[in-house]
Amino acid sequence: MTATTKEAITSFHPASAPDYLPVPPLRDLQLSRLRAIVSRAYERVDLYRGRMEEANVTPPDLRSLEDIRKLPFTVKSDLRDTYPFGLFASPLRDVVRVHASSGTTGKPIVVAYTKEDIAVWTNAMVRSFACCGVHEGDIIQNAYGYGLFTGGLGAHYGAEALGATVIPISGGNTDRQITLLKDFAVTVICCTPSYFLHLTERALEMGVDIRSLPLRAGVFGAEPWSQNMRQRIEETTGIKAYDIYGLSEIVGPGVANECLHQCGPHVFEDYFYPEIIDPDTLQPLPDGQEGELVLTTLAKHAMPMIRYRTRDITSLSAEPCPCGRTLRRIMRIGRRSDDMFIIRGVNVFPSQVEAVLLAVKGTLPHYQIVLTREKNLDKMQVRVEVSAELSGDRVKGLEALRARISDAITTGLGIHADVRLVEPQTIPRSEGKAKRVIDQRQI
Amino acid sequence: MKTKQLSLFLENLPGHLHNVCKALADANINILTLSMADTQQFGILRLIVKDADKAKAVLEDAGCVVDLTEVVATEVADHPGGLADILEVIRKAELNVEYMYAFTFRRGDKAILVFRFNNPDAAVAALEAAGVAVIDDVEIYGRAE
Numbered sequence: 001m002t003a004t005t006k007e008a009i010t011s012f013h014p015a016s017a018p019d020y021l022p023v024p025p026l027r028d029l030q031l032s033r034l035r036a037i038v039s040r041a042y043e044r045v046d047l048y049r050g051r052m053e054e055a056n057v058t059p060p061d062l063r064s065l066e067d068i069r070k071l072p073f074t075v076k077s078d079l080r081d082t083y084p085f086g087l088f089a090s091p092l093r094d095v096v097r098v099h100a101s102s103g104t105t106g107k108p109i110v111v112a113y114t115k116e117d118i119a120v121w122t123n124a125m126v127r128s129f130a131c132c133g134v135h136e137g138d139i140i141q142n143a144y145g146y147g148l149f150t151g152g153l154g155a156h157y158g159a160e161a162l163g164a165t166v167i168p169i170s171g172g173n174t175d176r177q178i179t180l181l182k183d184f185a186v187t188v189i190c191c192t193p194s195y196f197l198h199l200t201e202r203a204l205e206m207g208v209d210i211r212s213l214p215l216r217a218g219v220f221g222a223e224p225w226s227q228n229m230r231q232r233i234e235e236t237t238g239i240k241a242y243d244i245y246g247l248s249e250i251v252g253p254g255v256a257n258e259c260l261h262q263c264g265p266h267v268f269e270d271y272f273y274p275e276i277i278d279p280d281t282l283q284p285l286p287d288g289q290e291g292e293l294v295l296t297t298l299a300k301h302a303m304p305m306i307r308y309r310t311r312d313i314t315s316l317s318a319e320p321c322p323c324g325r326t327l328r329r330i331m332r333i334g335r336r337s338d339d340m341f342i343i344r345g346v347n348v349f350p351s352q353v354e355a356v357l358l359a360v361k362g363t364l365p366h367y368q369i370v371l372t373r374e375k376n377l378d379k380m381q382v383r384v385e386v387s388a389e390l391s392g393d394r395v396k397g398l399e400a401l402r403a404r405i406s407d408a409i410t411t412g413l414g415i416h417a418d419v420r421l422v423e424p425q426t427i428p429r430s431e432g433k434a435k436r437v438i439d440q441r442q443i
Numbered sequence: 444m445k446t447k448q449l450s451l452f453l454e455n456l457p458g459h460l461h462n463v464c465k466a467l468a469d470a471n472i473n474i475l476t477l478s479m480a481d482t483q484q485f486g487i488l489r490l491i492v493k494d495a496d497k498a499k500a501v502l503e504d505a506g507c508v509v510d511l512t513e514v515v516a517t518e519v520a521d522h523p524g525g526l527a528d529i530l531e532v533i534r535k536a537e538l539n540v541e542y543m544y545a546f547t548f549r550r551g552d553k554a555i556l557v558f559r560f561n562n563p564d565a566a567v568a569a570l571e572a573a574g575v576a577v578i579d580d581v582e583i584y585g586r587a588e
Contacts, residue, residue: 391450392510392512393450394487394541394559395480398452421452421454423506423508425506
């Protein structure tokens, strides 16, 4: 490799061996792991046993992979309802790590890992990196947030296990990101794609030309993005932009990752079993057809997820990939089957904003959330209609109200919102119900 | 002895003030005086009109949120120190002026000011005790004609 070509080294990593399993043994492996994990869930988790009894199905009923369809689905509210440890299949002493992400209302969603689970996750991340040509000796700047969010630590463990040099810079502090990118001769960056575009613009202002740096690839995820955005990133910076997919409920990042051919993330199917269903009828759909992605963890001990409805709308492709992997790929995720949106990598449900407004005023005013992207940074504006209860003759009263709502959103959701008080009847109603989220971002 | 004031929430956008004034004009309601408090995003328009209840109904029909507030109108000598004398009374009574504005017309050599106090009743009592003329609705409307 020369510094000018920025060509990725396509060396084979031993951890990637399962990526190339012929399909029949892969399906056998999936079935045996599925049976083990469903038995574990049935024996150890009340919710799963209860649901399976209701559905009149027991673990021995799983005779083929298709029999997974007999199992009940798991949804996000199940995690909230069993908060904090109700879905754990391991005693707490065996749990070495918990992460948490925002739920649909006030309470977070908790996920847990045993030592073995961390190893599985790390391995999935190693395979993710290897999949897109990241290798030992790379210098990886990890700009995913460290902490309760799974992104930071997930990518960190994988990068270290890969033998790369990790810069655990976490999110934010753009100027320092650019300085280190340059001074440490970083070759790979991990962050959300919109943040990378923001970083690129700031670099230009600082007089740093990303094209002249050794930076070769970006592993971008934690938010939906488009082919257009990939093109923009690659054309303006000369790096390769790879899509990584994951969600905390399943493991975190590393559920699926793109290979060098960039034709949709390969699902690490020996760990995470994918299905596509019709979100309305809940019936399974064949490969190639668009529907909701449902995932089952095949190798997690502390918190098995059985047929978890991701709410992400996509399709599965079993078309052969030139890379030779037998793992199916998920296509671009354009929308969701619920009203969740992602802003700066943070999952937000309108119901969370609603809960804040209710808590602040005691009544729920008409409101609307407007999402925009300025300088590649997502902005959330919350428009609140002034009503007789909220109005008054003093500016300070209204300013204080605005500040209270804004503070409560920052505290409750962990993101800043620009709160606007608007005149009554200015938020359009459709069929009596207002459209809560207006997404003006060009993704 | 207090006067009714209408307060309206308005977004700080072109045409919004006009809409309110147009609605009042169409209902043949004259504005005796007004004040506008503005921030970057919104404003509060405060109005004194002859028939506050009718104006409130008209504006609510036009889709506004209208708040009725009691304010105090007083005569103030129109010479240096006139306002300071009144504020001295208010300071001694440990009351706070939230905001104030003036009428466009005068009474003899006196100006008429509108005060929004944190405690209007205590303010009226303090002003009257100090011999300051507090003007009621009837007199204001009479003056305006």
